[in-house]
Amino acid sequence: MSNIRQVSGEERLHTAFTLYPYAFGETPSAGAAEELRDTLPFHEDNHTLIVEENGRTIATAAAIPMQQNLRGTVLGMAAIAWVATHPGARRRGHSRRLMHQMHSDMLDKGHLLAALYPFHPSFYEKFGYVGLLLNRTATFPPEGLAPLLDVTLPGEVSWQNIRDGFEVYRAFLRRVLSERHGFMFTPDFRAARARDSADRWLATATVDGEVVGLLTYRVDGYGGRLHADELLYTTALGRALLLQFLAQHAYHVSRIVITVAPDEFPETWATSITVRTEAESAFPTSPAMMVRLLSMDALRGVRCGAGRVEIELVDDQLLAGRYLLDGTGGTIDVTTTGTAGEKATLTAAGLSGLAYGVLDPVDVVARGLGEISEGAAVELRALLPRHTPHAFGKG
Missing domain, CATH: 3.40.630.30 (Gcn5-related N-acetyltransferase (GNAT))
Known part of the structure; x- marks a missing residue:
């Protein structure tokens, strides 16, 4: 037993x-x-x-x-x-x-x-x-960013070992957590791995004393590759400063490999940059992250569009039941009473895809994750419009 x-x-x-x-x-x-x-x-x-x-x-x-x-x-x-x-x-x-x-x-x-x-x-x-959407990997020679070196930008980039800059690193991640849909923040006991291993450099972009971007990375040797982790920034200036910093590694490394969000477009970083941007979903070695709601309370109070729809959740031990989702007040109100003119039947996976913004109602139906009428689809699109999650911050 x-x-x-x-x-x-x-x-x-x-x-x-x-x-x-x-x-x-x-x-x-x-x-x-x-x-x-x-x-x-x-x-x-x-x-x-x-x-x-x-x-x-x-x-x-x-x-x-x-x-x-x-x-x-x-x-x-x-x-x-x-x-x-x-x-x-x-x-x-x-x-x-x-x-x-x-x-x-x-x-x-x-x-x-x-x-x-x-x-x-x-x-x-x-x-x-x-x-969820896969993050991308961009690979390019640092010389491709050389035009950025001819421009004077306000702000500066400093670098140090991740151990020395760990508190700055964590404080910035907390800030990004509050601003970016899909971003994740690890607990202190887990994040300590990065500090204790001390196997990364930390580049920090600041403007008037405020951190606006950072990047952790390692170099595998002279003439080799600079392997950068997640490109994180809160302003376009923060991104530009970090890219300018990477450009300074021409004739130091042959290639830069960096992780970027699904809605980042490295081909626009500089004129005539030669870059390969790719993402591969393969199992079990490189799968896309999967997510779900554990409770309807996850949607309560979330900012939304002005949609209103009644849904029935099926085939799930945690969420099964009937709910009214009302976004007419600007945030989602979730109740188990009341009715709406439009109704939809969803699995937990179907609802999660809508909540995270990675599926359209048509996708939900096409994948067998729910039954949604045309009218309900209109309400769901208004309530939970497509939204690119940035699944960064894994720690």
Whole structure:
């Protein structure tokens, strides 16, 4: 007989962590156990569940308590990770049971959203998850940005080791969290990995003492590549300053590889820049992030357009029911009473796609995630218009 229970602290080492090396590591990996022990501080407040059978761990899942911006409102978000099952216990429903328990537990802790990287997207779609847009990778020679060096911009860019600039880095991420739809913010115990590893440079763009952009990166050697993480900025000037800084690496590195948001267009950064911008969705190695609402309260008070529609949520343990979504006041009012002229039937994945702004009502119907009349589609487009989420800030 198997049962689910929560584990914490060093108990993770001989329970959940026993499945990690085989599921996520290389084979063989002699030092895996010690490496996992070293990561314990970065799992400190994770919610870790295991399935036990005859005293042995046969499946596990965990959630990192994070925050995410949904259309301008910052909410608690559970980042589901390390879902693994012993090979001899697979296809017996353990992951399904763990996901249901995890959703319930994290909702009880006040998390209204959930996100994960799927090993099998259709499996998670049944749990109400829908895919987000992929971030892009832009690759180009730094000389392509050379024209920017001929322009004098107000402000400056400084650089230092991430360890030395960690507090500035975290403060800026908190600010971006409040401003950018889809942005995520990791808890301090998790983000400490970046500080403790100290394996990144931090470039900070400031104007009149205010941070307007930053970039973490590493250089793999003279004449090699500069690998930059997420290009983050709050103003166009912040972006321009960071790009100007990258241009200064001509004849230092041969290529710059940088992660940009789905609505960033590197081909416009400079005249005649030679750049390859790409995104590849592949499973299980490079999947798009998937997200869902854990509660209808996630939509309550969210800024919206002036739509009004009655929806029925089906096939979901958490959201099933009838709701009236009213955006005539400028923010969404969610009630379980009242009626509207237009009605729609949605799965949790269909609603999540609309809420995050990645699906149009027609997409929802075409993908089998709901039944929406033409009139209801008009109301839903007004209420929850398309909106590009910036799934940055993973930490």
